[in-house]
Amino acid sequence: xxxxxxxxxxxxxxxxxxxxxxxxxxxxxxxxxxxxxxxxxxxxxxxxxxxxxxxxxxxxxxxxxxxxxxxxxxxxxxxxxxxxxxxxxxxxxxxxxxxxxxxxxxxxxxxxxxxxxxxxxxxxxxxxxxxxxxxxxxxxxxxxxxxxxxxxxxxxxxxxxxxxxxxxxxxxxxxxxxxxxxxxxxxxxxxxxxxxxxxxxxxxxxxxxxxxxxxxxxxxxxxxxxxxxxxxxxxxxxxxxxxxxxxxxxxxxxxxxxxxxxxxxxxxxxxxxxxxxxxxxxxxxxxxxxxxxxxxxxxxxxxxxxxxxxxxxxxxxxxxxxxxxxxxxxxxxxxxxxxxxxxxxxxxxxxxxxxxxxxxxxxxxxxxxxxxxxxxxxxxxxxxxxxxxxxxxxxxxxx
Numbered sequence: 547x548x549x550x551x552x553x554x555x556x557x558x559x560x561x562x563x564x565x566x567x568x569x570x571x572x573x574x575x576x577x578x579x580x581x582x583x584x585x586x587x588x589x590x591x592x593x594x595x596x597x598x599x600x601x602x603x604x605x606x607x608x609x610x611x612x613x614x615x616x617x618x619x620x621x622x623x624x625x626x627x628x629x630x631x632x633x634x635x636x637x638x639x640x641x642x643x644x645x646x647x648x649x650x651x652x653x654x655x656x657x658x659x660x661x662x663x664x665x666x667x668x669x670x671x672x673x674x675x676x677x678x679x680x681x682x683x684x685x686x687x688x689x690x691x692x693x694x695x696x697x698x699x700x701x702x703x704x705x706x707x708x709x710x711x712x713x714x715x716x717x718x719x720x721x722x723x724x725x726x727x728x729x730x731x732x733x734x735x736x737x738x739x740x741x742x743x744x745x746x747x748x749x750x751x752x753x754x755x756x757x758x759x760x761x762x763x764x765x766x767x768x769x770x771x772x773x774x775x776x777x778x779x780x781x782x783x784x785x786x787x788x789x790x791x792x793x794x795x796x797x798x799x800x801x802x803x804x805x806x807x808x809x810x811x812x813x814x815x816x817x818x819x820x821x822x823x824x825x826x827x828x829x830x831x832x833x834x835x836x837x838x839x840x841x842x843x844x845x846x847x848x849x850x851x852x853x854x855x856x857x858x859x860x861x862x863x864x865x866x867x868x869x870x871x872x873x874x875x876x877x878x879x880x881x882x883x884x885x886x887x888x889x890x891x892x893x894x895x896x897x898x899x900x901x902x903x904x905x906x907x908x909x910x911x912x913x914x915x916x917x918x919x920x921x922x923x924x925x926x927x928x929x930x931x932x933x934x935x936x937x938x939x940x941x942x943x944x945x
Contacts, residue, residue: 557685563737564737570697581719581796607657612890613668626673632663635659635662635665639656640722644718664889667889672881675881685811685815687869695862696807699800703797706793772899775899777903789850801854805855805859807862813865822871834920837857842917
């Protein structure tokens with residue numbers, strides 16, 4: 547019974563505080579995210595392709611800015627300042643969604659929200675990777691992802707309580723401002739101001755060929771894998787299409803986040819113990835199976851919950867391993883840039899992937915869309931696995 551306490555004690559203060567920041571921020575975000583596709587389609591009259599456009603533009607925007615923010619960190623910019631600015635912008639834009647009357651306004655506010663995410667993510671990941679040594683890096687990222695998903699449990703439950711009390715969707719969105727304020731208070735006073743990431747010398751000019759070959763292979767594979775990733779907002783639409791009542795949407799979303807919360811930390815511990823590649827292979831294999839089930843199974847009742855939770859759980863299995871592997875491969879002096887490139891590569895193709903998924907859904911139905919995603923995921927995961935295995939072999943042999 548003492549081992550878990552010892553494990554927790556090894557995590558640095560920066561990692562722990564950023565975990566709590568992510569919990570509160572995701573509580574605010576996930577009060578909105580599972581309801582947003584319903585708000586767009588049922589309230590504002592948009593179709594699945596518009597849902598894909600909104601989510602794709604949002605994620606692509608964030609991806610580009612993650613690279614720029616990571617590069618700024620490597621050039622000596624204050625990581626904490628960037629993280630604070632990113633969380634601040636997001637928590638201003640999100641509640642304003644409750645006032646939107648047209649889908650282009652939603653697109654604009656989601657764009658601002660994701661700008662905030664883009665500014666904060668790479669500096670935050672670099673802070674975590676720098677604070678945690680290689681022996682506990684997977685555990686540190688697993689803890690952070692677990693706390694992030696814990697917030698995604700709390701947020702939908704709050705939304706469910708508000709909806710059950712008769713609140714309109716817009717009012718639920720406005721209430722998300724409260725945990726957003728707590729995010730900024732905790733971040734401002736909790737993260738040490740002297741958590742330095744700036745290198746002793748200026749980083750080398752950014753150039754693709756100057757990157758480690760292992761890192762280049764991982765980034766290319768991550769980009770292709772992102773093309774096939776199905777945003778969970780589409781699984782919300784699938785659940786509604788299958789008969790899930792509106793007031794149950796926040797509950798099933800919270801259940802999916804609970805599954806990810808419970809899996810992320812053990813997955814991080816396992817990747818430190820057994821290696822990054824085995825966890826990646828297991829997670830991607832299960833993701834393909836989950837997508838195939840979403841394509842083939844005519845779900846009703848409890849089956850909707852099982853498939854929704856199952857797909858979401860597969861996403862959590864690979865998160866600590868992917869981030870830890872990038873942290874392992876990237877030299878400390880360019881770690882911020884490496885995480886920025888990783889998020890750029892894994893997010894930039896979300897836009898065409900999400901729009902393509904929405905268009906296939908509209909033209910051929912959700913079954914064909916999920917089936918196509920399963921095939922592309924299998925091919926992309928194979929490439930990512932080969933790249934990750936090569937990186938792991940080089941790390942084992944040493945420089």
